[in-house]
Amino acid sequence: xxxxxxxxxxxGQYVSESLMNTLDELTKAxxxxxxxxxxxxxxxxxLKQYVGRETPLYLAKNLSNKYGAKIYLKRxxxxxxxxxxxxxxxxxxxxxxRMGKTKVIAETGAGQHGxxxxxxxALFGMECTVYMGEEDIxxxxxxxxRMKLLGxxxxxxxxxxKTLKDATNEAIRTWAKRAEDTFYIIGSAVGPxxxxxxxxxxxxxxxxxxxxxxxxQEHALPDAVVACVGGGSNSIGMFADFIDEKNVxxxxxxAAGLGIETxxxxxxxxxxxxxxxHGMRTYLLxxxxxxxxxAHSISAGLDYPGVGPEHAYLRDTKRVEYVSIRDDxxxxxxxxxNKLEGILPAIESAHALAHTLKIAQNEMKGKTIIVCLSGxxxxxxxxxxxxxxxxxxxx
Amino acid sequence: MLVxxxxxxxxxxxxxxxxAFITYxxxxxPDYNTTKNIIRTSMEAGLDCMxxxxxxxxxxxxxxxxxxxxxxxxxxxxxxxxxxxMMKEIRDEAIELPIVFMMYYNQxxxxxxxxxxxxxxxxxxxxxxxxxxxxxxxxxxxTELNGHEGAPILIQxxxxxxxxxxxxxxKDARGFIYAVSQMGVTGNENSFHNxxxxxxxxxxxxxxxxxxxGFGIGSAKDVEFIKSQIDGAxxxxxxIRLMEDSNFDMNICAxxxxxxxNEL
Numbered sequence: 001x002x003x004x005x006x007x008x009x010x011x012g013q014y015v016s017e018s019l020m021n022t023l024d025e026l027t028k029a030x031x032x033x034x035x036x037x038x039x040x041x042x043x044x045x046x047l048k049q050y051v052g053r054e055t056p057l058y059l060a061k062n063l064s065n066k067y068g069a070k071i072y073l074k075r076x077x078x079x080x081x082x083x084x085x086x087x088x089x090x091x092x093x094x095x096x097x098r099m100g101k102t103k104v105i106a107e108t109g110a111g112q113h114g115x116x117x118x119x120x121x122a123l124f125g126m127e128c129t130v131y132m133g134e135e136d137i138x139x140x141x142x143x144x145x146r147m148k149l150l151g152x153x154x155x156x157x158x159x160x161x162k163t164l165k166d167a168t169n170e171a172i173r174t175w176a177k178r179a180e181d182t183f184y185i186i187g188s189a190v191g192p193x194x195x196x197x198x199x200x201x202x203x204x205x206x207x208x209x210x211x212x213x214x215x216x217q218e219h220a221l222p223d224a225v226v227a228c229v230g231g232g233s234n235s236i237g238m239f240a241d242f243i244d245e246k247n248v249x250x251x252x253x254x255a256a257g258l259g260i261e262t263x264x265x266x267x268x269x270x271x272x273x274x275x276x277x278h279g280m281r282t283y284l285l286x287x288x289x290x291x292x293x294x295a296h297s298i299s300a301g302l303d304y305p306g307v308g309p310e311h312a313y314l315r316d317t318k319r320v321e322y323v324s325i326r327d328d329x330x331x332x333x334x335x336x337x338n339k340l341e342g343i344l345p346a347i348e349s350a351h352a353l354a355h356t357l358k359i360a361q362n363e364m365k366g367k368t369i370i371v372c373l374s375g376x377x378x379x380x381x382x383x384x385x386x387x388x389x390x391x392x393x394x395x
Numbered sequence: 396m397l398v399x400x401x402x403x404x405x406x407x408x409x410x411x412x413x414x415a416f417i418t419y420x421x422x423x424x425p426d427y428n429t430t431k432n433i434i435r436t437s438m439e440a441g442l443d444c445m446x447x448x449x450x451x452x453x454x455x456x457x458x459x460x461x462x463x464x465x466x467x468x469x470x471x472x473x474x475x476x477x478x479x480x481m482m483k484e485i486r487d488e489a490i491e492l493p494i495v496f497m498m499y500y501n502q503x504x505x506x507x508x509x510x511x512x513x514x515x516x517x518x519x520x521x522x523x524x525x526x527x528x529x530x531x532x533x534x535x536x537x538t539e540l541n542g543h544e545g546a547p548i549l550i551q552x553x554x555x556x557x558x559x560x561x562x563x564x565x566k567d568a569r570g571f572i573y574a575v576s577q578m579g580v581t582g583n584e585n586s587f588h589n590x591x592x593x594x595x596x597x598x599x600x601x602x603x604x605x606x607x608x609g610f611g612i613g614s615a616k617d618v619e620f621i622k623s624q625i626d627g628a629x630x631x632x633x634x635i636r637l638m639e640d641s642n643f644d645m646n647i648c649a650x651x652x653x654x655x656x657n658e659l
Contacts, residue, residue, distance in 0.1 A: 014500060014527045016456050017564075018554040018578045159462050160452060172455045177579030179556075276501040276527065277453060289474040290505030291452035 003246040005193035007313035013192040015172070015279045026193045029099050039098065039272070046090045046158040047205060048125070049081045053087075055206075057213035062340040066177065069360035070368040072222070074210045076234060076375065077345060083375030084206060084234045085086055085116040093120040093203030096183035103127040103182040109136055109164030109170040110300030111143025112346075112375060114189030118152035120185075131171040133163040136300065140217050143379060159295050164304055168278050177231060188231025192279030196236075196308050203237025210370055211241050223367035224249040224359070227374070228352040229322065230266065232308035234374035243319060250256040252311060253355045255297035256324035266295035267324040269315055277305070282312045296326040298383065298393050299347035301375075325351040331387055333357055346375035349384065359380030399548055400521040401570040404443055405605055408626075414471060415571070415627030416652065416658045417607060418445040418634045419497060421464040423473025427481045429643050434485055436645045438492040438651035445475055446524060446629065447474050447482075449498035456499075458582030460632035464639075475502050479518045486519035488532040495522035502621055503536065512539045515547045522548040530564050554578065555588035563572035565602040571626070574598055576610045582632030583611045595624035615658035628659060 005012055013023055049102040057073045057343050063070045073282040076084040085100040096104055104126050108114030108288075114130040115246045121128030130147055134156045137144050175184040192338040207225075214222050225242050227235035229252040243246045257265035268283045275284035277292055285305040295305045314320040330347060333354035338344045343357040345353060351371065375382065386393050401574040408415055416472070420433050430447070436444055448466035452472050457465070475498070482494065503525070504513045515523075527537065531548065540546040553561055556578060565572055574595060578586045588594065598606050608618060609629030618628050634651070641647040 011638070012531055012532055013529065016526050016554070017529050017552045017560075018556055019576065020529050020531070021556055021559060083495055119550060159459075160466065163640065164455065169453050169624060171453045173458075173580045176456075177583075273505075276499070278455075279527075281504075284501070284502070286505060288505075290502040291469065292501070 007196070007310045008307035008316060010280070010282050010312040011193055011196060012281050013279060014118065014276045014281065015192050016176055018156065019192075020154065021181060023194070025099070027097045030095060030194050030198055033098055037089040039094065039241060043091050043094055043202075047096070050199050051086050051090065051208065053205065054209045055079060055148065057210055057217065060337070060341050063337065066340065067357050067360035068365045071356060072214065072368065072370045073343070073373045074206060074238065074370055075373055076206060077343070077349070077373050079121050081112075081116050082378060083112050083116070083346065084203060084237060086119065087205055087237070088111070088187065088199050088202040088233060089116040089120040089185060092183070092185045092198065093117075093124055093126065096185070101181060101183040103129070103178070104185050104345065105129045105131065105171050105174055105182055106185045106187060107131045108165065108168040108187065109167070109303055110158070110379065111136070111140040111147065111166055112301060114147050114152070114154070115143050115150070117152035117185050118147040118164060120250050120359070121152060122150045128157055129174070130301045131155050131157055131167040131174070133157045133161070133167045136163040136164065136167070139218070140379075141207075141299065152376070172278065185200070187306070188233045189236045189310060190278055190282075190306060193271060196280070196310055199233050200236045200240055200310065203233055204240035206234065206237040207239060207241035210238070214370060218368055220368070221245055221248050222338040222370045224251060224364055224369045225354045225357045226251045226253060226263065226369060227372035228253045228302060228348050229307060229311060230255070230304045230348065231306065232311045236308060236310060237243055238372040239314070239320060250314075251355065252320050252322045253323060254307070254324040254352045255299055255302035255351055256326045257296040257298070259326055260324060264296040266297040266302050266304060266326065268305060269322045270324060278308070280309045282306050282309045297389065299351065301346065301348040302351065323355055327355045329354045330382075334384070343373070344377035345373050346377050349374045349381045396520045397572070400491060401495070401604060402446060404493050405571060408443065408605075412622070414625070415446050415605065415607060416656045416659055417445040417446060417449055417629040418442060418652070419445045419629065419631030421448040421450055421461065421635060422478040422481065423450065423468040423471055424464050424635070425467065425643070427477065428474070431481060432645055433487060433643070433648060434490060434492060434494075434611070436648050437652055438490055439639070441656050442492065442647040442652050443549045443627065444493040444495060445492055446497045446631070447478065449478055449496055449502055451499045451502055453530060454499065456580055458580040458632060459489070460582045460635050464635050475506055475651055479514050481521060482518035494519070495521050496547070497526070498526040500525050508539045512546050516545045517544060519567060520547045522550050524550045524552070524554065524573060555590055555594045561598055562601055565598065568602065568604060571605040571607050572598060572602055573626045573629070574608050576605050576608050576612070581610055584613055584633070586611055592624060594620055595621060599624060601631050615655050618659075628655075630655070
């Protein structure tokens with residue numbers, strides 16, 4: 001066991017022998033790149049001029065007045081393509097280019113990471129294939145169309161549960177076959193090392209900006225920072241620069257779906273069962289036979305049976321508190337933000353918001369809280385309309 | 396020390412100057428009685444070793460055929476524990492065919508590593524192939540295997556892109572080396588890596604134990620051109636398809652094995 005590749009007992013490189021040299025090359029190339037000023041300057045250039053960073057840290061006054069804490073929103077929803085996913089895609093695709101790869105592949109659930117990857121591929125002239133479960137393709141027709149418009153090939157995955165987990169399996173299989181010319185862009189803080197570290201590196205801009213912005217506006221650090229957790233990319237980026245600030249409470253919010261007790265949820269932490277999937281050792285939803293269970297959430301972006309290994313570590317070391325929010329709670333929070341502030345958040349981000357509204361009225365009354373608004377809700381219009389019309393939602 | 400069935404078989408093949416033929420079958424496809432029949436028939440037909448695939452929900456190292464087979468076996472109720480029970484029954488019938496479990500690490504981890512190793516010993520499992528447990532991640536399992544007499548052999552895999560890794564992987568390997576014929580997943584026929592000959596020579600140079608070639612093999616003819624570089628061949632997806640297409644006809648199973656063995 002090579003401890004550099006681990007976060008405590010989580011992480012590692014559980015991949016086939018065919019990929020071990022690929023991961024070594026990737027680790028070396030990544031370390032070199034982030035220590036190369038020219039590379040990081042190019043990354044920052046695209047974040048500023050193309051993605052539109054920095055994103056605002058907005059004090060949601062109406063929400064704050066109603067709920068009793070000072071609630072700041074880190075507006076990742078204002079990024080190009082509508083979510084934080086693009087930060088990481090720009091970083092990884094520049095790395096792919098630097099490594100001489102001509103093709104990129106990605107997995108996607110709701111399609112946000114797929115759209116971001118297809119966007120980056122269009123920008124940098126790369127051939128792009130996105131793996132997406134057949135079930136998700138049906139549910140996210142708009143994003144599928146967008147990816148195709150951008151010139152990406154969308155490969156329907158028809159195996160297993162035909163959702164994100166299976167799309168990830170298929171992307172790993174393709175990568176094992178074609179690693180010589182193909183770069184796998186993982187969208188979440190998951191996968192074999194160095195992926196969790198890379199995703200954190202390219203998402204930590206969120207917390208670096210937020211820390212500077214809160215110091216400008218409040219002249220103090222926040223009391224709490226809240227972000228939603230599926231695999232954990234926006235949250236690891238939102239926590240990164242606050243982890244060493246011991247007085248800042250960090251809270252990760254998983255999806256409780258219909259309720260943890262119903263078994264229909266996406267909270268990998270709640271069952272506390274460790275396992276190995278998608279190249280990493282982490283907390284996983286699994287049955288007694290060691291098969292991976294299906295996650296359930298109204299939000300396709302949180303609908304993943306595992307969680308990034310660094311989150312698993314942050315939970316065990318108690319640096320971050322992980323909680324969960326049900327479908328109904330998150331949809332109420334979504335409407336609150338929409339009506340009080342005129343901002344329609346992604347259903348994923350509404351989970352973080354829902355928990356924030358809870359603590360604002362209780363232990364965090366009068367305190368300052370930053371919530372990561374990881375994406376905008378436009379992609380969710382269909383689900384939102386069905387939900388409030390009492391129809392069965394996609395998930 | 397107890398003699399391992401794989402090592403015993405390999406010694407015998409070496410003395411006779413013969414090559415090994417190994418097949419793969421998903422456990423519980425379509426049910427455990429069929430799996431047992433295949434084991435009995437294969438042994439009588441002269442098979443040297445059999446891989447039993449423990450169906451897993453997320454078989455990332457497998458191509459379509461084994462993925463489908465796993466999915467259906469799980470739906471039919473196949474589990475690791477039931478496969479152990481089947482193994483015990485097979486051994487109680489005095490069937491001494493060397494058997495290797497092909498499975499994913501989560502299944503072992505979930506079962507409990509120590510409990511798993513003990514159960515393998517009880518039920519006569521001779522080897523383990525774990526495609527998502529590369530050399531660097533094997534310490535935890537290896538410690539447990541080394542701590543129990545009669546524990547199965549952890550079969551080491553090498554790939555055409557292993558290059559400088561080959562040496563450390565094969566150094567303490569036992570049983571045989573599983574040489575993967577191509578990058579990617581199981582079941583991709585007619586697509587051996589273009590450097591296959593050099594690669595196999597390199598592996599052979601670095602180890603004294605037999606080297607078995609697997610992935611994408613259907614008949615003995617497929618490996619004819621590299622026969623002198625290998626000590627045996629492994630057939631998985633093709634064998635599963637053959638069995639499914641014939642509705643698990645045991646004559647076809649026996650004939651296929653005899654023919655392959657003869658031509659090898």
